[in-house]
Amino acid sequence: MVKKILIVGAGIAGLSAGVHALRNGYEVEIFEKHDLPGGLCTSWERKGYTFDGCIHRLTGTRPDSQFNRLWREIGALKDVEIIFHDPFMSVENGSGEPLHIFSNLDRLEEHLLQKYPEDRMLIRELSGAARVFAGARFPLEKPDELYKIWDFPVMLVRMMPLFKVMGKFSRTSIAEYFARAKSNSFREAFGLIMPPGYSMISLISTLASLHNRDAGFPRGGSLQFARSIEKRFHEWGGIVNYGCPVKEIRINNGRAVGLLLEKGEEVSGDIVISAADLHHTAYELLGGQYLTPLIKKSFRHFPLYSSVRVSLGIEADLSAEASCPVVRLDIPINAGGEENRYLYLTNYSFDPSLAPAGKAVVGAALYSPYDYWRKEAGNESRYEIKKEQLAEQVITVVEKRFPPARGKIEAMDVVTPVTYERYTNVYKGAYMSWIVPPEEGRFKIPKELPGLKDFYQIGQWIEPPAGLPGSMLTGRHVVQLICSRDGKPFQAS
Ligand SMILES: Cc1cc2nc3c(=O)[nH]c(=O)nc-3n(C[C@H](O)[C@H](O)[C@H](O)COP(=O)(O)OP(=O)(O)OC[C@H]3O[C@@H](n4cnc5c(N)ncnc54)[C@H](O)[C@@H]3O)c2cc1C
Secondary structure, three states, rough: OOOEEEOOOOOOHHHHHHHHHHOOOOEEEEEEOOOOOOOOOOEEEEEEEEEOOOOOOEEEEOOOOOOHHHHHOOOOOOOEEEOOOOOOEEEEEEOOEEEEOOOOHHHHHHHHHOOHHHHHHHHHHHHHHHHHHOOOOOOOOOOOOOOOHHHHHHHHHHHHHHHHHHHOOOOOOOHHHHHHOHHHHHHHHHHHOOOOOOOOHHHHHHHHHHOEEEEEEEOOOOHHHHHHHHHHHOOOOOEEOOOEEEEEEEEEEEEEEEEEEEEOEEOOEEEEEEOOOHHHHHHHOOOOOOOHHHHHHHHHHOOOOOEEEEEEOOOOOOOOOOOOEEEEEEEEEEEEEEEEEEEEEEEHHHHHHHHHOOOOEEEEEEEEEEHHHHOOOHHHHHHHHHHHHHHHHHHHHHHHOHHHHHEEEEEEEOOOHHHHHHHOOHHHHOOOOOOOOOOOOOOOOOOOOOOOOOOEEEOOOOOOOOOHHHHHHHHHHHHHHHHHHHOOOOOOO
């Protein structure tokens, strides 16, 4: 008899699990609260402009990379043009030449040595570590749970070159590492590339994948990317029920047996996978019945970050302007209590499909706390005013940084942490899960819960900081686990 798998959520993790489960002979039905696939991986239209709400860099865009094969297994990145903009990011601190994050490590190293000769040792150490990562192959093939004792010698040999780098950097945060820098502007600039609480390994692996040209932007943007996986899911006979929020996971005798939908209907299945936000799954869908100490501890103690994004449709050609400047502000912008001294800008002109001919989309991101926006959202008109006030400050900066944009803004949209929560149930708008303190080492949340059979949880919280590739991988791995429990070999596409 063919087993039926019910999946909560058509984000990247849910779609990935869905495609793999179909490939392995299961019947699959997904229940998604929104009317679109992709979850956090999304974009939307305003007055002919496409505002992208997610991808900055997608790991796996190089045709022969490990992640590329995994993306193609689920129908993504097939015949998609990949766009690379170089430098990937430029920190403009107002004094002299910006710090460019060039993709090529030799070029980056030379540039850093020129700018910060006093930090020669640190620069050499950093680029050396990134080169080691760029040449490495990671054990992505199967979930930890399926590794056998005889897999370890092979894994040890494969991972050998990485051990030294991991040993040196994995328990050090970006902030701790660059605290050693002699140059203040070097220290400050590297604290801007990603949240400084992240482990150095996140920074090193980002530099490595940029160097490998394995972290590009898929033309068409995030929603189109998600739709390509949805297409494969449909082609293989999967069903997605959109506009269909799940209220509860039904449990009988310690087994997950189905779903109760918000609209009151019950659906039964043999296996339930929650690819919805982990906090929502643990506290709402499972009613707090299966909380593990690790889940409780992580939500209680690990930091999160959230941001506001202002997207602008501009009736001007910005194709000659920089792609990703991080601009130092003359007057800091206070976004709900968070003082932003820099503004992260993305000029999407590198992908002309996102704006009408001769026009441009610019996105701006600011750190901003969830709690502030949650409170403001209690009063709708006040919330709208606060969003507009913030957008006005951003527009002033954008018009200064990109002079052709002055007076040419014809579309605008502001997304707060509450918007992310409203559309996807993501906990406190934390779209990259926790910032796991580096001293935690290799951190994972188990996909299965003690005392609950036929239930699995996947998605970005399971292996932080997962992002898109990590979320996709949890979807593949969970089907490998299910196949193993059912005593059948896993078939990849
Ligand atoms: C601004 C921004 C920039 C980002 N940049 C990058 C980047 O450059 N590179 C990168 O790799 N990652 C990036 N990310 C992170 C990445 O988008 C996420 O980590 C990833 O998409 C998470 O996927 P997921 O499937 O785990 O979760 P989600 O996308 O949250 O999917 C969960 C799905 O479950 C649905 N759901 C929730 N509750 C229910 C319910 N009760 N019933 C039915 N459905 C439900 C939601 O609607 C959603 O569709 C970015 C995210 C954002 C927002």
